[in-house]
Amino acid sequence: MYLLEIFPHGEGIKKTRNNYPLFQGDGVDFNIYDKDIWFFLRISTIICDWPEACTFSLTYKSANSNYPCHFCLVQREDLIDIRKEVILRNHVNIKEYFDSNTSNLAGLEQVNNYFWSIPNLNIYAATVPDRMHHLDLGLFKYQIEFTMELLKKKKSLNKVNERIANIPRHSQLKVFKKGIQLSRLTASEYRDMMKIMVFVVDDLQIEDLSEVYVKWNEMYLLSRSEKFKESDLENFQKAINDWGDLFIKLFQNISNSHLKFPKLHSWIYHIVDTIREYGAINGYTTETYESLHKTYVKIPYRLSNKKEVEKQIMENIRR
Secondary structure: OEEEEEEEOOOOOOOOOOOOOOOOOOOEEEEEOOEEEEEEEEEEEEEEOHHHHHHHHOEOOOOOOOOOOOOEOOOHHHOOOOOOOOOEOOHHHHHHHHHOOOHHHHOEOOOOOHHHHOOOOOHHHHEEEOHHHHHHHHHHHHHHHHHHHHHHHOOOHHHHHHHHHOOOOEOOEOOOOOOOOOOOOOHHHHHHHHHHHHHHOOOOOOOOHHHHHHHHHHHHHHHOOOOOOHHHHHHHHHHHHHHHHHHHHHHOOOOOOOOOOHHHHHHHHHHHHHHHHHOOHHHOOOHHHHHHHHHHHHHHHHHOOOOOHHHHHHHHHHO
């Protein structure tokens, strides 16, 4: 999803004139209530999940790439070294790899990137992390999965599932009567799990397990702040590092990749700088659009008989 910023020389904009290119050098004319408005339009951010971010930046999509981060030139083996200095990607240093035909040394597709030609846009920084895919359906999902593996090793999984099943019903909380079952959980359901996991894993004689969920919740609540002062960003980075240290300590040996996840790296290294540049991450999440897609496309499609699908979807929505 593109977030477009408009720089008008006049009133608000209601409708376009005819087929002007998005990046015409001399600006764009809009006709509003029989009045022409001249303005410049530019892309501010691109909001998407990791594979789509790699598509825009033309970096290798594979998490096994030697340079899997579209923000910087960190090597895969250093992804969880949360104190390591990194070199940020930009049009200048990345184009040097392209021009010298050494794109593989930066995990880059040997393809000319259209976004290099757009002024005032660093595509590698502007392709921002989507909060829902990055946190709810990303890092927290990993944390739950690794917790389950750890509980199996400690023979405590049944006890935890019993605790979850015994939680009484509440109007603002999803009840998981069958325990932890990760198949097809939604972002909303993962957020419900955040509310209970601190208590569910407490007193299991597993060092730091409940604490990693405490640290997660502290970090997650800060991530949903509407505004950040510099002191808030410093506190947020500290909360991220505190959680990251525990997460790595607990689960590195459980993960098949030893936690070499681009999302973990980008969250620890790049999210605070992204907020400095583009504002609070509440402003860049695809959650609303994913929900609308589910309500108005996926569900009506499943209700159809798969014949003349578009017509049936429109009839279902109209009803």
